[in-house]
Each structure stands twice: as structure tokens, then as C-alpha cells.
Amino acid sequence: MGLTDRVRQYRNLPGFLQASLNPWLIKARNNPERLAFVLHRVTGFTVLLYLFLHIIVTNTPARAGWEAWDSLMEAFGAALFNKVGEFIIAGFVIFHGMNGIRLLLTEFFGVCIGKPEKPKPPYIPPSFKACQRRLLYLVFALWPILWAIAGYIIFKG
Amino acid sequence: MARTWTMQFLQYVTAILLIVLLSFHLAERIPWITGISYHESLKSERVADAYSSYGWVLLLLAYAALFHGLNGFRGMLHEWKPRHGRLWDLVFIILFLVFAGIATYTVVGLPPLP
Numbered sequence: 001m002g003l004t005d006r007v008r009q010y011r012n013l014p015g016f017l018q019a020s021l022n023p024w025l026i027k028a029r030n031n032p033e034r035l036a037f038v039l040h041r042v043t044g045f046t047v048l049l050y051l052f053l054h055i056i057v058t059n060t061p062a063r064a065g066w067e068a069w070d071s072l073m074e075a076f077g078a079a080l081f082n083k084v085g086e087f088i089i090a091g092f093v094i095f096h097g098m099n100g101i102r103l104l105l106t107e108f109f110g111v112c113i114g115k116p117e118k119p120k121p122p123y124i125p126p127s128f129k130a131c132q133r134r135l136l137y138l139v140f141a142l143w144p145i146l147w148a149i150a151g152y153i154i155f156k157g
Numbered sequence: 158m159a160r161t162w163t164m165q166f167l168q169y170v171t172a173i174l175l176i177v178l179l180s181f182h183l184a185e186r187i188p189w190i191t192g193i194s195y196h197e198s199l200k201s202e203r204v205a206d207a208y209s210s211y212g213w214v215l216l217l218l219a220y221a222a223l224f225h226g227l228n229g230f231r232g233m234l235h236e237w238k239p240r241h242g243r244l245w246d247l248v249f250i251i252l253f254l255v256f257a258g259i260a261t262y263t264v265v266g267l268p269p270l271p
Contacts, residue, residue, distance in 0.1 A: 048226035157195030
């Protein structure tokens with residue numbers, strides 16, 4: 001099967017691949033909601049993997065004693081690779097958290113949902129309207145600022 | 158597994174819990190708040206003090222984060238292969254129990270400082 005056929009096949013595949021973890025096949029241009037959706041999933045999955053690792057590592061004192069914990073933290077602090085990893089995870093956590101707050105506000109607390117209206121053409125979904133877009137742009141604007149602060153703490157702190 | 162509505166509701170509740178608890182957990186590492194450097198805050202004396210003073214908060218954070226993360230992952234697996242729903246529910250339960258057990262042992266089985 002050629003690449004074109006494969007792409008066409010994925011494009012017609014309903015559900016998981018096209019809808020979630022395949023941003024290259026999704027028409028995300030002029031669609032920041034779609035970009036936020038994909039980023040939310042990718043960051044969420046990565047942070048879950050980090051959480052597993054974090055729980056295992058923080059178990060070190062109970063498993064091997066405090067000396068093992070101190071030597072582990074010294075090794076972690078000395079290696080640039082670990083700091084870069086921490087920096088990436090911090091960025092993922094910040095995006096996932098901020099976008100999560102936006103989702104909580106709109107989906108759970110009903111902020112920026114507006115009154116029900118008849119879907120007259122040209123129909124614009126509520127999520128594309130000014131209030132919700134502003135929240136989304138706020139997330140994208142604050143994310144690099146908070147990520148930079150986290151980077152400063154990790155590398156210089 | 159519980160009803161879809163219940164699981165989604167719990168997903169939102171754990172998200173609210175995580176905003177509070179994770180902010181607190183991350184604030185423990187911010188030098189401008191604690192007055193000590195990031196790497197100093199990870200030394201055994203500081204960590205042991207945190208576990209003994211408010212270990213239950215960290216444990217609650219671990220449970221909430223595990224539930225929220227694993228339930229989100231379960232949702233993705235359900236979308237990927239809806240026919241294996243029971244298998245994904247079982248994966249969720251097993252992973253939650255294993256990692257919640259490790260987290261509990263971290264707080265409960267903590268040795269005294271040398």
C-alpha cells in the first residue's frame with residue numbers, strides 16, 4: 001500500500017487515529033480548538049507516564065533508605081539530560097493544567113456557553129465564539145510565560 | 158465499571174482537586190515561596206519533613222492524579238478499540254491499585270532519618 005493510499009485510509013478511519021493522536025492528518029489550520037484538543041491528549045498521556053516514574057522514584061526512601069534517596073537526587077541534579085526532561089514535563093503539566101482549567105470552566109461550570117439559540121446558517125459553534133476563543137488564546141499566551149519561569153527554576157534554582 | 162456519567166463527573170472532581178493539590182506540591186519547589194533553592198528542597202531532611210507533616214496531602218494528590226490520568230487513558234483506549242471495553246476497565250483498575258499501593262507504601266513505610 002502506497003503512502004497516499006495509507007493517508008487516504010487513515011483519513012476515512014473513524015475514531016481514535018483521526019480524532020485524537022494524529023495531528024498530521026487533521027486539518028488544524030485556523031482551528032486552535034483542535035490544536036488544544038490534540039495537545040491536551042499528548043501532554044496528558046506523557047504526564048501519566050511521568051507520574052508512574054515519579055511514584056516509583058519517590059518510593060526510594062521506603063524501599064532503599066534515605067542515603068539512596070540523597071545519592072539519587074544528586075545524580076539527577078548533576079545530569080543535564082534529567083533537567084531537560086524535567087523542563088519538558090513542566091511545560092506539558094503547565095499546558096495540560098491551564099487547558100484543563102479552561103475545560104472545567106466551560107464544560108463543568110458552564111462559563112462562556114451562552115444562551116441556547118437556533119442553529120441558523122451560517123452556524124457557528126459556541127466554542128468558536130469570542131468568549132471561549134479568548135479563554136483559549138489566554139491559555140496559549142500564558143503557557144510560554146509560565147514555562148519560561150519553570151525553566152528558570154529548574155536550571156538556575 | 159461505574160456509569161459513564163459518574164466517571165466523567167469524577168474526572169472533573171479530581172481535576173479540581175489536582176488544581177489545588179498540584180499547585181501546593183509545585184509551590185514546595187519554588188525558591189521565592191519556600192526561601193530555599195529547588196535542589197535544596199529535594200534533600201532528605203526536607204522531604205522527610207514534608208512526608209511526616211502532610212503526607213496525607215501528598216497521598217491524596219497521588220490518588221487523584223492516578224485516577225484522573227488513568228481514567229483519561231481509559232477513555233482513549235475505549236475510543237481506540239471500543240469492543241475491548243472490559244479489558245480497558247481492568248487495565249485501569251489494575252494500574253490504579255498497583256501504583257496507589259506503591260504511593261501508600263511510600264508514605265506509610267517511610268524509615269526515620271539516619
